Amino acid sequence: xxxxxxxxxxxxxxxxxxxxxxxxxxxxxxxxxxxxxxxxxxxxxxxxxxxxxxxxxxxxxxxxxxxxxxxxxxxxxxxxxxxxxxxxxxxxxxxxxxxxxxxxxxxxxxxxxxxxxxxxxxxxxxxxxxxxxxxxxxxxxxxxxxxxxxxxxxxxxxxxxxxxxxxxxxxxxxxx
Amino acid sequence: xxxxxxxxxxxxxxxxxxxxxxxxxxxxxxxxxxxxxxxxxxxxxxxxxxxxxxxxxxxxxxxxxxxxxxxxxxxxxxxxxxxxxxxxxxxxxxxxxxxxx
Numbered sequence: 196x197x198x199x200x201x202x203x204x205x206x207x208x209x210x211x212x213x214x215x216x217x218x219x220x221x222x223x224x225x226x227x228x229x230x231x232x233x234x235x236x237x238x239x240x241x242x243x244x245x246x247x248x249x250x251x252x253x254x255x256x257x258x259x260x261x262x263x264x265x266x267x268x269x270x271x272x273x274x275x276x277x278x279x280x281x282x283x284x285x286x287x288x289x290x291x292x293x294x295x296x297x298x299x300x301x302x303x304x305x306x307x308x309x310x311x312x313x314x315x316x317x318x319x320x321x322x323x324x325x326x327x328x329x330x331x332x333x334x335x336x337x338x339x340x341x342x343x344x345x346x347x348x349x350x351x352x353x354x355x356x357x358x359x360x361x362x363x364x365x366x367x368x369x370x371x
Numbered sequence: 372x373x374x375x376x377x378x379x380x381x382x383x384x385x386x387x388x389x390x391x392x393x394x395x396x397x398x399x400x401x402x403x404x405x406x407x408x409x410x411x412x413x414x415x416x417x418x419x420x421x422x423x424x425x426x427x428x429x430x431x432x433x434x435x436x437x438x439x440x441x442x443x444x445x446x447x448x449x450x451x452x453x454x455x456x457x458x459x460x461x462x463x464x465x466x467x468x469x470x471x472x
Contacts, residue, residue: 202434218410220426224436225390225406231432238406245407252414325411 202230206239213250248325261320262342265313271300272310272353313350317343376412377451380441388438421447
């Protein structure tokens with residue numbers, strides 16, 4: 196029987212990182228055969244675009260929790276916009292008063308991070324970009340992705356509203 | 372590429388593992404295909420229901436890891452036949468176009 200080929204630890208870690216569980220055994224096995232021929236790193240280099248492709252697919256794997264997590268991440272920006280509109284349009288400041296103890300969630304990091312996180316979690320569920328045969332292919336699949344699309348549109352809308360408010364407050368044009 | 376992969380799976384029969392498909396395609400197409408690269412269309416074809424994948428017995432050459440063996444499903448066979456018919460029709464049209472030119 197032939198000697199069991201040892202894979203470099205770093206290489207093995209990269210493969211584990213990039214590949215999904217159901218692919219890992221078969222693809223790592225193929226790399227073991229390459230390692231037995233002394234061509235492990237050459238094959239790794241040649242496979243790097245495909246491994247990136249696999250890694251992207253792994254990251255963007257669809258899960259039902261994404262819209263829920265996205266909605267949770269959008270909570271600070273939603274409260275900020277609703278409270279701002281209530282005060283600006285209706286003169287109601289009660290919402291702002293109620294939220295006073297949790298003011299820390301309205302900092303730039305929770306707001307911007309929440310918007311970005313919601314988009315990162317949900318946009319890949321219906322929009323994918325992949326590298327195939329030398330071409331970059333973008334695909335939009337909206338079937339059964341209403342929740343992901345809704346969260347993404349809400350994130351864009353909230354981001355736009357907050358940006359418009361920030362510009363209006365900080366960059367007012369004064370005519371001389 | 373996906374059509375070539377389907378043909379390779381059909382040609383290899385029960386031996387259609389990722390590495391065997393890669394070797395066959397490299398020989399036929401005359402270009403190198405990476406290990407990671409062959410599994411991208413294979414996974415896509417499995418996702419489309421055109422191929423079915425099962426795990427074989429582990430071997431020492433592969434560090435005790437199992438191969439994935441692929442086989443055509445009924446929709447896969449139908450897709451391959453359809454692709455062949457479409458190609459045949461298009462080539463026929465190309466010949467007619469040349470003759471009339």
